[in-house]
Amino acid sequence: MLNQQQxxxxxxxxxxxxxxxxxxxxxxxxxxxxxxxxxxFRVSAKKxxxxxxxxxxxxxxxxxxxxxxxxxxxxxxxxxxIILLAAPLIMAAEKATVKQEIRExxxxxxxxxxxxxxxxxxxxxxxxxxxxxxxxxxxxxTEAASVTLTEAMRLASERDRIALQYITNYKDIFxxxxxxYNSAFNRWGDTGWSAxxxxxxxxxxxxDSHIERKYDNLHTRMVxxxxxxxxxxxxxxxxxxxxxxxxxxxxxxxxxxxxxxxxTADLTVITVLVATLQLLY
Numbered sequence: 001m002l003n004q005q006q007x008x009x010x011x012x013x014x015x016x017x018x019x020x021x022x023x024x025x026x027x028x029x030x031x032x033x034x035x036x037x038x039x040x041f042r043v044s045a046k047k048x049x050x051x052x053x054x055x056x057x058x059x060x061x062x063x064x065x066x067x068x069x070x071x072x073x074x075x076x077x078x079x080x081x082i083i084l085l086a087a088p089l090i091m092a093a094e095k096a097t098v099k100q101e102i103r104e105x106x107x108x109x110x111x112x113x114x115x116x117x118x119x120x121x122x123x124x125x126x127x128x129x130x131x132x133x134x135x136x137x138x139x140x141x142t143e144a145a146s147v148t149l150t151e152a153m154r155l156a157s158e159r160d161r162i163a164l165q166y167i168t169n170y171k172d173i174f175x176x177x178x179x180x181y182n183s184a185f186n187r188w189g190d191t192g193w194s195a196x197x198x199x200x201x202x203x204x205x206x207x208d209s210h211i212e213r214k215y216d217n218l219h220t221r222m223v224x225x226x227x228x229x230x231x232x233x234x235x236x237x238x239x240x241x242x243x244x245x246x247x248x249x250x251x252x253x254x255x256x257x258x259x260x261x262x263x264t265a266d267l268t269v270i271t272v273l274v275a276t277l278q279l280l281y
Contacts, residue, residue, distance in 0.1 A: 002093050002280055008049040010093075010280065011086055014273035015045035015079075018265060020192030022247045023199045024230070025223075025254030026265045030244070033255045036078060044070045044078040052083065052090055059113060060120025060149065062087045067124040077128040081162045081210075081266030084121070086273060089170070099281040102274070107169045110150055118145035118152045161209045161263050170270070177202060177271040184234075191272070193240040199268045200234055203227040203261050210262035219259055226250060 002010075019038055022030045029038055051057065051065035066083045092106035122141040145152060153166035165172060177198050184197035204227040207220045230250060233243055254260075 001095065001097055002277070004053045004055065006280055007053045007090050007093060007277075010276045011049050011052060011090065011273060012045045014269050014276055015041065015082070017191045017195050017272045018269040021195035021199060021268065022192075022244065022251075023196060023261070023265055023268070024227075024247055024250040025259045025261050026199070030248070031251055031255075033251075034258075034260050036076065040074045040076070040078050043073050047073040048079060048083055052087055055094065058117060058120070059087055059091060059109065060117035060124075062091075064120040064124040064127075067128050071127055079266075080125065080128040081263055082269045083124075084162050085165055085170070085266060085270045088166075089270065089273060089277070093277050096281070099278040102277060103169060103174055110166055110169060113149035113166075115145050115148055117149040118147060121149055121152070159209065159212070161206065162266060165267075170274075172202070172206075172267060173271055173274055176205075177267060178274050181271050181275050185275075187238070188240060190240075193234075195268050195272055196240065197231075197234050198271045199261070199264055200227055200231045202267055203264045204231040206264075208261040208264045210264075211259055214258070219257065223254070223259060223261070226253075 019028055019041055022028055025033070027033050027036050027038060027041060032038065047069040048066035051069055052062050054062060054065070057065065063083055066087070067080060070079055070083070071077075088106055088109045089102070091109050092102050095105040096102045122143075122145055125141045147155075150166050153163040156163035157167050161172070180201045181194050181198050184194035185191065188194060204224060207217070207224065211219060211223065230243075230247070233246065234240055237243060
């Protein structure tokens with residue numbers, strides 16, 4: 001079992017590695033964007049780490065207080081998706097005695113969420129105020145929850161890939177993205193570029209929920225086709241840094257159209273967090 005300091009360090013490390021990844025359309029050390037900076041995300045990681053690893057808090061409380069701490073520090077929604085996914089994973093790592101148990105413990109946590117957890121998370125989502133998220137005919141976050149957090153996520157899972165992880169036991173992470181990360185790291189030995197490979201592979205295969213909420217399917221095909229080309233280039237190069245100019249062009253194209261693959265970036269953080277946690281056992 002991992003202690004609070006180990007988990008806090010692992011979480012902040014994963015957030016930093018994701019910032020080191022060149023992620024077209026998203027914020028990184030290579031380019032700010034969407035009125036947010038790298039420093040905003042670094043402060044957010046630091047401020048949210050303590051609530052996320054507070055063993056006195058329930059799952060819902062961890063999420064709410066992490067969002068509250070972020071909002072107070074940077075005044076915008078930088079990491080709601082990261083927090084929603086990190087909280088159950090961190091709780092699972094607290095209980096697991098070997099790395100193989102993390103997903104088993106995670107499933108137990110996700111199967112036993114409560115209505116109170118949902119209420120805390122509804123409050124967190126309202127506080128973060130992400131565009132278009134939480135507005136629904138069933139279980140609108142501006143109203144009191146009447147189902148468990150996992151059931152609320154089930155209702156949202158068709159339109160939100162963060163919610164989908166709650167009902168699939170993080171299938172995207174454990175069955176796809178962590179494999180991509182480890183393969184890239186074994187080839188390049190660089191965490192930032194390995195995280196970029198995760199981001200690229202995910203965006204080439206699945207629409208990004210954040211983009212879809214803002215634009216419906218207006219940019220879906222273009223983004224996936226563009227990232228499929230990027231994924232192909234990354235998969236065949238031994239020196240990913242040689243692709244920086246190409247990635248800058250894609251980044252400029254996306255940001256000029258207001259395209260921010262925020263959900264994919266969140267999943268990238270959690271992939272790195274899983275890889276980091278597994279190394280600690």
